[in-house]
Amino acid sequence: MTAPLEADEAEPLLRVHDLSHRFPSAAEEHWAVRGASLVLHPGEVVAIVGESGSGKSTLLNCVAGRIAPSAGQVQYRRADGRWVDVHALPERERRELSRTEWGFVEQHAAEGLRMNVSAGANVGERLMALGRRHYGELRATACEWMERVELDPMRVDDSPRAFSGGMRQRLQIARNLVTRPRLVLMDEPTTGLDVSVQAKLLDLIRLLVARLHLSALVVTHDLGVARLLAHRTLVMRQGRIVEQGLTDRVLEDPQHPYTQLLVSSVVAP
Amino acid sequence: MNAATAGYNFAYLDERTKRMIRRALLKAVAVPGCQVPFGSREMPLAYGWGTGGIQVTAAVIGAGDVLKVIDQGSDDTTNAVNIRRFFARVTGVRTTERTREATLIQTRHRIPEVPLTEQQVIVYQVPQPEPLYKLEPRRSAATRLHAWREYGVMNVKLYEDIARWGRIDSAYDHPVLVNGRYVMAPSPIPSFDNPKMHRMPALQLFGAGREKRLYAVPPYTDVKSLDFEDHPFKVEPQGHACALCGSTDTWLDEVLQDGGARMWTCSDTDFCRERREEKQP
Incomplete structure (x- = not known):
């Protein structure tokens, strides 16, 4: 199920096509990511949610060019309008892209x-x-x-x-945004912070993303983060994207049994 | 040669080793400032005492050379005396303490004050050839940074110096950009000596024995010390004059004397002697 896109919606910024990754040391049938496809438009924030081990960070790292996927493609539209296959780029250009047009916010700031x-x-x-x-x-x-x-x-x-x-x-975040990237990838940006700090940080991210017209891919296991930040949400389980759609729709009216379980297991204060 | 050195090849190393080092040196000269790996040998000298420099010297020295060895500018410190004696024994070449007479100069931590000429070769002893080492300790990653000229990280260190001390604070081993391409560690020479490397007529060779790397700066090559536009590289005056020759335009060492008195003297002892001889009628 894909999000309904308006016909005149701007050209996408990022396309992930049928991406699969299996770590070399993993068992034959154990795929970290299996057949993941997604599209990200300019100014759009997409959350990837799922439990630990569902492959969301691996997917993000594949998108970031840090892990070469076993199969599939990551295509990115550069500032000059040219589409590039991130993993087919020479390493030099990929690195240049990642420190100019992209940002990567790690879960642990120390990294x-x-x-x-x-x-x-x-x-x-x-x-x-x-x-x-x-x-x-x-x-x-x-x-x-x-x-x-x-x-x-x-x-x-x-x-x-x-x-x-x-x-x-x-x-x-400041360190990443200083070059005015077009795409920011975030891996659990608020995990490990206490709740009030989390709330302030989420507020800030939301503000910056809107003001700078950034596109962002946010990996989180916290549905609250997805609800606050993301226009669209993808739900991953065992390496597959089991459901994707507008965040409100996914969280209010989950279709897949796993999403239903995820939504129902949120502890409300 | 006497009985003690019988059986040893000229300049201690065997000919194949010398050829291997010369091949690496040729590559180093062809790509100024680029670190070239070489098969560093065990030398009869501890690491840190100039095993890299001594191998480079051994590879390029010829019977007609006149050798000078300096350590911190001085010809008569342990390191200099021993390396000079070593080469005198294993090659029989003439040695000198006078910079102007030497054709081959092996140095640790200084460049002589007398301008070098096209007829001379200077060999530096290098403890750490990787200028990015403190910021990127992984050798493989640092090699990539060199390959792709990602030298922004080098300026992070300089930025940090200015933020902390108000000026660029590498008193020695201040990184340089060679020929507009490679960032290079000039070995721990004082930054006072950095400008001397720029378009120097002499061939400059660098050897790091423990790290197994060689690099070179061919004659008349641009060597620019890294800096910021609004904080240009400059040599900080020491604010003293040599107590022996009165020089104010040379690099001075602070010498502690009996009773706690301090004396500043030229670090380049040969240059100091020359100045004093000039003054005496």
Whole structure:
């Protein structure tokens, strides 16, 4: 079941076609992802939900070009309008894409940040990779972005080690968005944070995504995150996408028995 | 050669090893600043004492060469004395302490103050050839960064210096961009010496024995110290004059004396001697 798309909807940004992945060490019939297809449009946020081990992170990593899938294609429309097959690109171009047009927000901020350099250097890194060599400008940009993600710009020279979990996650978002990516991939961006921090962070992500007209693919096991952020939701189970549709529809009127189980097992306070 | 060195080949290494090192050196000269792996041999010297430099010297030295060995600018420190004596024994070449007379100079941590010429070759001893090491300790990943010229991460370190100290704070081993392509570690020379590498008429060879890497800068090659547009690379004046020759435009060492007094003297002892001889009638 695919989401009903309006005929005049803009051309998609990302197309995943019949993607399958089996880890080399896994058993013959054990596929981490099996036959996954999805489309992402500009400005759209799509959530991938499912239990642990359902293959959602593997799917995300395949999309990000970090894992070469066993079968299937990931196609991306670049800023210049050219469609590219992410996994057929030379590694150099893929890396360039991933640090300019894409962002990747890790679940653990420590993996996405350089923990031994200051917050400012973290935000500035992508710009320096693009050849910006003006310290004053880099620092000003870093302060500006820290403000945007509601971090105190006075702390631009502090190490991320001195930041709390929520602050680190904000810093990671700033670090990714500084090059104005078109597509942001997020792997459990709020997991491991306490509930009030989660709520604020979700608010911020929603605001930034809308303001910057980003497309985002968000992996989460938390249906609340999907409800707050995502226009559309995909439900994965045992490597397959079992249901996809508008988030409200999926959560209010789940069709697949597994989705029904998932929705009914949400603990309401 | 005397009885003690009988049975040893000229310059200690056997001819096949020297050929292997020369092949790597040719590649290194052809791709300025690029690290070339080589089959580093065990030398009668501990790692960290110049095993890389000594192998490069052994591979390029000829019977007609005049060798000078310096350690921290000085000709008479343990490292310099031993390496010089080693080559005197295993090659029989003439050695000197005078920079102008030498055709081959092996150095640790300094470039001589006297400008080098086309007739000279300088060999640097390198402890860590990878300039990205502190930011990307994985060798395979660092190699990729070099291959794709992803040097933004290098500036992250410089950014961090300015944020913390208000200036670029690599007092030594300040990374350089060679020939507009490869970022290279200049070995732990003071950043004072970095400008000397730029378009130097002499051939510069670098050897890292433990890390098994060679690299080179051919004569007259551009060598630019990394910096920011608004924080350009500059040599910080030390603010002292040499107590022996009065020089203010050379690199000075601070020497602690009996009673706690401090004395600043030229680190390049040969240059200091030359200056003093000039002054005396």
